[in-house]
Amino acid sequence: MNTTDIVKGKLDKRSYKAIELSNKLTVFMISDPETEKSAASINVGVGAALDPKTHMGAAHFLEHMLFQGSEKYPKETEYDDFMSNHGGMSNAFTSLTETNYHFNCSNEAFEEGLDRTS
Numbered sequence: 001m002n003t004t005d006i007v008k009g010k011l012d013k014r015s016y017k018a019i020e021l022s023n024k025l026t027v028f029m030i031s032d033p034e035t036e037k038s039a040a041s042i043n044v045g046v047g048a049a050l051d052p053k054t055h056m057g058a059a060h061f062l063e064h065m066l067f068q069g070s071e072k073y074p075k076e077t078e079y080d081d082f083m084s085n086h087g088g089m090s091n092a093f094t095s096l097t098e099t100n101y102h103f104n105c106s107n108e109a110f111e112e113g114l115d116r117t118s
Helices: 058-068 078-085 107-117
Strands: 015-020 026-031 037-044 089-094 099-106
Touching (some): 037 107, 058 099, 078 089, 078 099, 078 107, 099 107
Antiparallel strands (some): 037 099, 089 099
């Protein structure tokens, strides 16, 4: 997908851009200067149907690992605390073919929210 493939209504004031990173990840960005919050969604093309038979539930287990801390942000509740302290929320889901992580927070906290999610 590239930006020329995006169709928007005549009254839509938002800006759209799609880029493909060198690792083949497609990024679709929407900018709306009138909104009070920023949001991101990361969709991974791996879900429960691809769990190894010896590790059923692995995709769903790994989905929950995002919310348990990381090397950079080690406190177990730090991710959720950050989002709620900045007017936002986060969630995730695992389907048969994909896993999705999403959050929203104040515009000012968005860059750090992306860092915590990545």
